[in-house]
Amino acid sequence: MAERGLRRWLLAGLLLCAWPAAGHELGDFGRVKPGVLNDEIIPGTDRLMRRLGNQPVSNFNITDQEREMHDRVYRFLIARHARDWAFDYEQVVAVAGLTSRRKGKDDLYYRWLTGERYASSRVRYNTMADDIGADLLTLPSTFAAICAVIEIDRQRAVAAAEIADIEPAMIAEMHERKAENDLHVGRFVAALDYRYASYGYALDHFLVETPHGEAVEVDARLSELAIWVDRAEQQEFCGDWSTGEGGDGAIPGRVLLDAPSEGEYRK
Helix, strand or coil, rough: HHHHHHHHHHHHHHHHHHHCHHHCCCCCCHCCCCCCCHHHHHHHHHHHHHHHCCCCCCCCCCCCHHHHHHHHHHHHCCCCCCHHHHHHHHHHHHHHCCCCCCCCCCHHHHHHHHHHHCCCCCCHHHHHHHHHHHHHHHHHHHHHHHHHHHHHHHHHHHHHHCCCCHHHHHHHHHHHHHHHHHHHHHHHHHHHHHHHHHHHHHHHHHHHHCCCHHHHHHHHHHHHHHHHHHHHCCCCCCCCCHCCCCCCCCCCCCCCCCCCCCCEEEE
């Protein structure tokens, strides 16, 4: 029976690797759409790969907050063009469970944009601005979802400390779930860093290849995204980021924002 179960999930993993990008379609507000792929195959394959890799796998019932975090983090592990530039990274992070960005892969987004047949080279900048803007729109809710899970883990620890007759096995499962949640957060941080690096690589190369004034908008959004990347790397998920407070300012951009003409760019 156990052998059949293992074979089932290994086959599911192969199916996942071959699944078309449309299978990763997102729903409203940056959440994944319900379905066999998102609800069963990907989570089941992920758990299997973590078990095989000696990574945390908890048997605790999942809370609403944890499910919300998983859905929102997953949105950053994929892209609407995942098969074309982020699919390789998705397999490394979402399935194998690694949390470090693969070096030498930052050019995949640029190569995807280059391969698309646009009527105007300016449209590539507009696509970049839209993609970065979509990330920026969902980051506040993603941070809030992570913060909610951090609070759930804190409440578990408080309850375990105050209840005298909780079995050691239950305490061990609590620690396993905390490690599992930390792994999901680590994936998000790595994925956000990867997306930022990919956007930056594309902008830098298009500034040399096809310089246009539309680069200014991309540069401004990329500078805003850099603030979120820094917050994620510092594990600052529980601030009131919706107000824009916190003392952070946009980093200097790649493009001269007051340039009157195209072609005047910073290095």
